[in-house]
Amino acid sequence: MKDLKIFVNLTRLDRPIGYLLLFWPCSWGLAYAYSLNKNIENFLYYIILFLLGSVLMRSAGCIVNDIVDRKLDKRVKRTKNRPLAANLISVKKAFMYVIMLCALAFCILIQFNFLTIMLGLASMTLAFSYPFMKRITYWPQLFLGLTFNWGIIMAWASLSNYLTLDIFIVYFAAIFWTLGYDTIYGAQDIVDDEIIGVKSTSIKFKSMLKKFVSINYSITIIILILFFFNNSRSSIFLVPFTAFILTLIYQIINFDKRYPISCLDSFKINNISGFYMFITFLTLSFK
Numbered sequence: 001m002k003d004l005k006i007f008v009n010l011t012r013l014d015r016p017i018g019y020l021l022l023f024w025p026c027s028w029g030l031a032y033a034y035s036l037n038k039n040i041e042n043f044l045y046y047i048i049l050f051l052l053g054s055v056l057m058r059s060a061g062c063i064v065n066d067i068v069d070r071k072l073d074k075r076v077k078r079t080k081n082r083p084l085a086a087n088l089i090s091v092k093k094a095f096m097y098v099i100m101l102c103a104l105a106f107c108i109l110i111q112f113n114f115l116t117i118m119l120g121l122a123s124m125t126l127a128f129s130y131p132f133m134k135r136i137t138y139w140p141q142l143f144l145g146l147t148f149n150w151g152i153i154m155a156w157a158s159l160s161n162y163l164t165l166d167i168f169i170v171y172f173a174a175i176f177w178t179l180g181y182d183t184i185y186g187a188q189d190i191v192d193d194e195i196i197g198v199k200s201t202s203i204k205f206k207s208m209l210k211k212f213v214s215i216n217y218s219i220t221i222i223i224l225i226l227f228f229f230n231n232s233r234s235s236i237f238l239v240p241f242t243a244f245i246l247t248l249i250y251q252i253i254n255f256d257k258r259y260p261i262s263c264l265d266s267f268k269i270n271n272i273s274g275f276y277m278f279i280t281f282l283t284l285s286f287k
Contacts, residue, residue: 010083011059017268023054024274025174029155031281046158053108060101063094068131076192116158123150138204145178173223180216185267188260217248234286240279247273
């Protein structure tokens with residue numbers, strides 16, 4: 001029972017916001033592809049596969065991140081009790097968990113077409129380089145955006161079996177969404193991160209955090225609104241899209257770097273944001 005608790009803490013399975021933020025972009029790509037081929041059976045089956053894959057890969061990513069950051073985590077209030085930082089599990093055992101999770105994720109990956117498999121393997125470079133970015137650049141959130149939203153391209157390819165400029169436009173928009181919400185998330189740790197020398201956009205733009213997040217969210221909104229006006233057959237997309245915008249506005253108003261809990265609460269709202277955007281992409285199927 002103790003080992004199970006440690007595994008859950010290590011993989012953050014008790015905090016679904018992480019794997020859901022990895023999953024929602026996948027759902028966007030699937031919904032967009034479905035609007036063109038209308039294969040409902042594959043769509044529903046792939047939704048399940050991408051959800052499972054998101055849980056597995058996010059869990060593996062959390063462990064890799066904790067292995068790399070275990071010494072730094074000891075010095076940060078929010079992370080000092082993580083299993084590796086607290087010496088509750090060995091690095092060797094944690095690494096074995098990573099191998100197990102990646103093996104299960106690979107079993108899911110090979111259910112897709114060759115293009116999707118290649119895209120999935122290509123994403124490993126991004127996934128396993130991200131934990132090191134905070135040591136070398138103030139833009140680790142940008143690398144997280146590149147990594148977390150790669151599923152948009154994979155999901156599209158799984159149903160369409162080809163790539164198009166439009167899906168890269170959606171990917172580009174999602175990167176700015178992640179850049180915004182992870183800057184809010186990182187605002188919790190500004191004080192500790194500055195002490196230990198970790199870099200982030202939260203630190204780089206700490207004197208203008210709301211402005212920086214607002215710029216990124218605005219870019220996301222502008223790109224996506226242009227995309228939908230160009231691709232939608234009906235203005236009904238404006239209903240869930242407006243709800244998506246309101247969730248972003250709420251975050252900007254609500255978060256305050258002086259109060260870490262407000263940053264975490266605002267960050268968690270992005271689960272709802274991702275869902276509303278999924279619904280927006282589903283409206284592309286409406287005539």
